[in-house]
Structures are given as C-alpha cells and as structure tokens.
Amino acid sequence: MNSNKKKKTENEYYILARSYEGLANKEKAGEYYRKLGEIHDRGGRQEKARNCYWKAFDLNNEELKYIDMLMWEGEYLKGMDVIKGKIGDNHEFKQILVAKLHELTVKRDLRRIKFEEQLEKIPQESEKDPTCYIAYAREEDVGKWLKGTLVQDLERAGIDIAVDFKNVQVGDSEFDHWESIREEDYVLLVATPLIKKRNERYKKGGISLSTKERDETVAIGVQLELMNNRVNDLEKLKTVIPILYKGDRTESIPTKLLERVKYQDVREEKNYYCEIVNVIGKIQDLKQNEIDRLTDKLEESFKEISFKCIQSEDETAVFQWKEDRENAWIKNRKRKKVNEETTKLERKILYNVPNIKNGFHGRKKELKKIKKIFNKNKIALITSSPRLGRVGKTELAKKYVIKSTEKGKYDQVFWISAEKLEKNLRGMIKELGIRVERTKSVEKQFTTAKRLLERSGKWLIVFDGVKERHAMKQYSPEAGGACLNNHSKRTGDI
Numbered sequence: 062m063n064s065n066k067k068k069k070t071e072n073e074y075y076i077l078a079r080s081y082e083g084l085a086n087k088e089k090a091g092e093y094y095r096k097l098g099e100i101h102d103r104g105g106r107q108e109k110a111r112n113c114y115w116k117a118f119d120l121n122n123e124e125l126k127y128i129d130m131l132m133w134e135g136e137y138l139k140g141m142d143v144i145k146g147k148i149g150d151n152h153e154f155k156q157i158l159v160a161k162l163h164e165l166t167v168k169r170d171l172r173r174i175k176f177e178e179q180l181e182k183i184p185q186e187s188e189k190d191p192t193c194y195i196a197y198a199r200e201e202d203v204g205k206w207l208k209g210t211l212v213q214d215l216e217r218a219g220i221d222i223a224v225d226f227k228n229v230q231v232g233d234s235e236f237d238h239w240e241s242i243r244e245e246d247y248v249l250l251v252a253t254p255l256i257k258k259r260n261e262r263y264k265k266g267g268i269s270l271s272t273k274e275r276d277e278t279v280a281i282g283v284q285l286e287l288m289n290n291r292v293n294d295l296e297k298l299k300t301v302i303p304i305l306y307k308g309d310r311t312e313s314i315p316t317k318l319l320e321r322v323k324y325q326d327v328r329e330e331k332n333y334y335c336e337i338v339n340v341i342g343k344i345q346d347l348k349q350n351e352i353d354r355l356t357d358k359l360e361e362s363f364k365e366i367s368f369k370c371i372q373s374e375d376e377t378a379v380f381q382w383k384e385d386r387e388n389a390w391i392k393n394r395k396r397k398k399v400n401e402e403t404t405k406l407e408r409k410i411l412y413n414v415p416n417i418k419n420g421f422h423g424r425k426k427e428l429k430k431i432k433k434i435f436n437k438n439k440i441a442l443i444t445s446s447p448r449l450g451r452v453g454k455t456e457l458a459k460k461y462v463i464k465s466t467e468k469g470k471y472d473q474v475f476w477i478s479a480e481k482l483e484k485n486l487r488g489m490i491k492e493l494g495i496r497v498e499r500t501k502s503v504e505k506q507f508t509t510a511k512r513l514l515e516r517s518g519k520w521l522i523v524f525d526g527v528k529e530r531h532a533m534k535q536y537s538p539e540a541g542g543a544c545l546n547n548h549s550k551r552t553g554d555i
Contacts, residue, residue: 071100082120091120118161164371170379175362176334179355180218183341191344194242195224196284197251198259199277203306207251211304211337218341239280240484242287247300247344250288250315252324254308257315260285285315292318302340335359412492413476413485414462414523415455431461435543458523458545465521471542472519479526504535515539 078093098113193215197203212222223241242248250256263282291297303324305313314320325336335356342352369375462474475492477485483503490503490510514520520542537544 071097074100078116087120091117094120167371167375167379168366168369170382171366171375172334172363174378174382175359175366176338177217179334179338179359180214180341183218183338183345183355184347185219185345190219190221191247191346192221192223192245193247193249193344194245195222195249195251196242196256196281196288197224198253198256198281200253200255203251203253206306210333214337215341215344218345220341220344239284239287241487242284242291247302248288248291249340250285250301250303250319252303252305252308252313252315254312256281257313260315281315285319289316289318292322298322299343302343304336304340331363334363408472410473410475410492411466412474412489413478414474415459415476427457428461428464431457431545432465455525458525461545462521462523470519471521473514474521474523476523476525479524511537511539514542521545 074093074097078090078097081087081090081093094113095117098110098117101110101113195207195212197207207224212224215222223245259278259281263278263285288301291301301319301322303314303319303322305324305326305328307313307328310320310324314324325340327333327336338356338359339352342349342355462471462476465471466474475485475489477489486503486507490506493510493513522537522542522544524544524546
C-alpha cells in the first residue's frame, strides 16, 4: 500500500512538472522537479535524483530558488554545500554546476551595471535633493537589505534618506524623528507581516510586552498614524509609497488607508530594479510615461543579458565595474574628509528664530552686557530676573539676535529649542547643507556641523530653555562664534 502511494506521488509530481513546463511556468515546474528529485533521493535512485535536481536548477536559474547562493563576489561556490548531498561525488557534474553558477553570477552583475547606468539617466527636476523617510519593522533581514541595498540606491539617485537603524527606545528624540514623517517630501513603508502584526497589537492598547517589544510596537503604531494622516491629505496621498518586501498584500500592508495606495513589489530580485526605478522616478517628480520608458529599457537590457552567452569581455566589464566602485568609494571617503577640512560657510542663515513680540523696547543695558560678555567668553547665560520686568529672557535673546545680525556681527544664527532639541539640531544640520549619514545619532551628525561653523567664525547659536550651562557644551563649537543660553534659574550672567 505504501509502495502504491509512493508510486502515485512520483507520478503526480512528474505529470505536474511536465505540465507546468509545457505551460512555460518555470517556477512551478522547477518546484515539482525538485520534489520529485527528493523522492528519488530518499529511494536511493541517485541518477534520477541528479537529473531532477539539475532540471529544477536549470528552470529556475534566474532566481536561484533552489540554491542558497550568497550574492557576493567569490562566494557563489556556497551553493555547492547546499546541494552536496544531492549530486553525489560526480566530478563532471560539479564542474558543470560551478561553471553555471559563475555564468549566473556574471549575469547578475551585468544586470546591476545596467541598473546603475539607468539611475544616472534619471533627471533631477529640483535643484535641492528630495527627502525621504523610511519606516520599517525591526527585522534582521529587513535592516540588512535597507543598509546594503535600498538606502544606497536611493542615495545614488540623489535622494536624502531619513532612516533610523538604532534600537528603538521610546522618548523625546524618537518622537522628534517620527515627526519628520510630516516634513519629508516622501515616505516609504517597508511592508512585512511583522509591521502589520505590531500595528494590530498597538491598536489593542494596554500593551503588556517586554520593554523592547513594547517600544517597537509603539514606534510602528505612531509612525503609521502619522502616515495615515498623509494619506488622508489628497495633496500628499501620492507621497506615501508602500514597498512590499515579504508576505502578500493582505498580510503585510498594515492599514486599510494604506491599502488604497499603489505599492511596489520587490519580493523577487528580478522585480527589484524596475520597481525601484519607479520609486525613484516618483520621488524625482518624473511623469509616468518617462518612468515607463526607463523601466521598459531596463527590462529590454535584462532580457538580452538572460539569453546571451557570457564572453571574456563581459567578465572584463564586471571586473572593471567592481574596481571602479571600490575606487569611487575610496575617493568619496577622501573627498568627504577634504570637504570637512576646507569648506567654509559663505551664505547668511537665520534658522528658526521666532518673531519679537510687539512692545519690546529699551533693554539697552542688558543688550550691552551680553555684548560685553561675548568679548571675553563664547557662552553667555540669560536667566530669569526681576530686572527684566514683563519682557522675559527669550524676548531679550531675540532682540540681541536681531540687533547683532543687523550690524553684521553674525552671518549664521540658529535658534535651538530645548523642547525640540534633536529635531532643531537635525534641522540646523540640514540648513547648513551638510550631507551626513542620517543613520547616525544627532551627536555624531553634529560633529560635522561644528567643524564647519568653527571655520566660519561669525555664527551664533541660541539655546532656548536649556537648564544647565554645561549641558550645551557638547553642541558648542570650539572656535569662532558664540552660544547664548537662557533658562529659568536665577543664577547667570544676565
């Protein structure tokens, strides 16, 4: 009975494999050839098993679905370990397989070269780089894909990315980061089953989870609420782009509102390039017919690569491309270092400075005192004092800013609120036009800003509402300029 059942299964798989092959459905045909090979393998019929495995591999060579081949140079032989027990010690077969894997690796790199060439052809409509926020659920494979692939491709296309890779710890700095969902030009959502699961848990309320899970659940819930607000705004509806990374649409798109938005499907590597060209085209404000022309051309070149026989010139092109990328990376690192050391600010900036209230007059004595302090020190502290009367320390600081800039004492003035410290610091970095990794903490990002200001010499940073003088020392450049702090304590310079 078992033998009949086994025989029947073999026949079923064989019929299904041949049928799907006849229908040109390579993926399904390969799947059933693989299953048939496993049955032959368990039954000791090694020759038949090898033939089935080879057939499955050959039908699915574009996606490499049945070989766990790592996608980095020199590691394509990794696939040999995965199917070692299935091909036996047939030396000739191994040689064929290694040659096949090498050919597929070269073709994969040729597709990547074509994609990067196409990125260079995408026009940038605006002089200013568009900004893009990326929301995702913390998963190892998602984070690795974002860092190693998507973020690099978007930045290569001239898009300024806001994405946070550090562990979530719900607090003011995190909320400031999420708030940028309202401000960035575009928002990308990496849709996975986990992001939907976390959002459903968030909506139930009363989250009784571990600290890490609770923070990550709150993070997803808050970000999706902000995204839903954008989707509800007809003018911003098209600026939210879901990217389906894994799972199907129903199990990965987290909210009903987002289901209304067209998503880009990158679940299969063969779709990634054209889908991301679509994303970049939208962010760069291209018309859909222009985007379609770019993707059609890309698909056409991919088709040519799939059917071509790899020649020595193809291998040379791939080798040169890898060498050029390595050299470009080294040059970019050196250029960044040179820019940090030599760039100077030559434009005037007045960032986030609030308007002075009507009725502010006089206070010449206090203004002179601030000026006198700055002749000796780089930091001055304004505190609450009965001498200031109804006009508070903030109004005095604003008055000093206006008067001193009118006289040309400062070319760049930045007003930083203690209530929105990280948000204002990030805004200041952006206003300075500094391109730094958005994945770094604000403290590390600010290091570049400090160096730039130190070379300028005519800057002023006002820290509004800061409680302690020493708290702002880490944000105060070492040379040139000055910092004006005001807080509620009654001990200070003014």
